[in-house]
Amino acid sequence: MATIIRDAPHHNMLTCVKDYGCLLPECRDRYKAYQRNRYHARAAGTWQPLADAEPVRQHILNLHAAGITDVRISELANLPFVTVAGFTRIHGTTNNKRARKRRCTPEVAAKILAITTDKATPTCVDATGTRRRIQALVAAGWPMVHLAPHFGLAPRTVIALIDQKRIYARNAAIVAEVYPRLAAMRPDRNGISRRSITRARRLAASRRWANKTYWAERMDVIDDPHFIPEYGLTxxxxxxxxxxxxxxxxxxxxxxxxxxxxxxxxxxxxxxxxxxxxxx
CATH class of the missing domain: 1.10.10 (Arc Repressor Mutant, subunit A)
Structure with missing residues (x-):
């Protein structure tokens, strides 16, 4: 009977080789290096493969209390989501439930314990400049739902940025970086229908959103919340x-x-x- 080799869900831990038979050279080399280190450490009497998971679990619970999710923790620690979630919850499929972790490798523990609330909490900034850039692009005929892929954000996130006073600094940086490129592009030459372009321009006109030409001469104040645009005023x-x-x-x-x-x-x-x- 042939053995089925399933695709590993990730390739940054030893499980891709041990549990999924991964054949990628870098994964095989990492697994072999681990085995060599284990052999020498056991021979020297210094082998400590697993550590108590309780301190890590308590640290994660403290991060949860500060409003930091498992997704954010996994991003900062560069660990799979299931690894982080396994410390505090029972997870897995209906027929294959996995209990909360009782032990973990020192490397995993060190990565999670190194996360502090200051590092994990995203920095927020004033949303004025981001809002004005999105409004200018809409005035040029870019619907907000079509802007989302260019920003790498969900459409609902882009729409929400219009009404928020403070936003994540990383979102502000993304919009500021992409804005010049989109401002130089024509939406009708980038897959946007004429009807959608007209609808976007009408929305911007009804709300008196300043266009990209207006801000091109005022880029030094586009992020200034104290500057009041006089665009479209009688x-x-x-x-x-x-x-x-x-x-x-x-x-x-x-x-x-x-x-x-x-x-x-x-x-x-x-x-x-x-x-x-x-x-x-």
């Missing part, structure tokens, strides 16, 4: 902004603001009223 709306600043910040009355702006008081009342209604 003269009345610009005047209302100035009048509101004079009233709220400078402490002037409407009459004094009208005099400073060289406008009639009645006109200032009209633009402020229209501006407030539009904002509401």
């Amino acid at each position: 003269r009345a709306e610009l005047l209302a902004q100035e009048a509101r600043w004079l009233i709220k910040t400078a402490g002037l009355t409407r009459t004094q603001a009208a005099e400073r702006l060289h406008k009639d008081r009645s006109y200032i009342d009209r633009v402020l009223g229209a501006d407030y209604e539009a904002a509401a």
